[in-house]
Amino acid sequence: MGQGSSRLQPEELEDLQSISTFSANQIKTLYSRFKHLDKDNSGSISIEEMTAIPELAMNPLAHRVVAVFDSDGRNEVNFKQFVSALSVFSKQAKREQKLSFAFKVYDVNGDGVIDATDLFQILKLMVGSNLSDNQVQSLVDQTILEADVLDKDGAISFEEFKRAMFNADMENVLMIEI
Known part of the structure; x- marks a missing residue:
């Protein structure tokens, strides 16, 4: 191109x-x-x-x-x-597009859900050595417990992710000026 x-x-x-x-x-x-x-x-x-x-x-x-x-x-x-x-980062992008992008960032293995392994890897990247693996695992467990409300399958689906992100200011967080 x-x-x-x-x-x-x-x-x-x-x-x-x-x-x-x-x-x-x-x-x-x-x-x-x-x-x-x-x-x-x-x-x-x-x-x-x-x-x-x-x-x-x-x-x-x-x-x-x-x-x-x-x-x-x-x-x-x-x-x-x-x-x-x-x-996805433009002002014109829809909230759903921004959420989908964020979800894909967290869905490390690309299987369509954010499971404990995905979330552990992401949180570990974010906190580095500031928290022990046990502390990170506790955060993972708590996050999945709070977000996995629709099907209670031990993972966060896109629909559950959207619910968990309901109050997040995605329009301003995922935005760049061109």
Whole structure:
């Protein structure tokens, strides 16, 4: 997509607008940033290049966020994936899209639920060595107990996640300016 050229073609812009919440000008701005990040001009950004972005580098969940960007699991992100994933962070993105993205970050193994193993891994990334494994496990157990209210299967489904996040200010937490 636009690979080898410094400009996106009109049909590429149209396609990207159809899969995102961005205007043509915003997509052009993103393309310029993407080209800057694509140090080897390969048409994709490696996981290492993505996690070096300052805003991501300081996030303890950076690798999980990038894993969600990397929807096909190839350890690189092409421009279409970049635009599609960043679209979730726009002001125009719906709350449901933002919640879905956050859910995917927490669903480490990608099985459609957040189980104790997923949650333990995420919390461990977030707290580092500030809490012992036993303390983290206690948080995991308590969180699942409080959130697993619909089917009581020992895991948090997307519907349960949405309920648990009811009061969260997703519109302002997951937002960037383009």
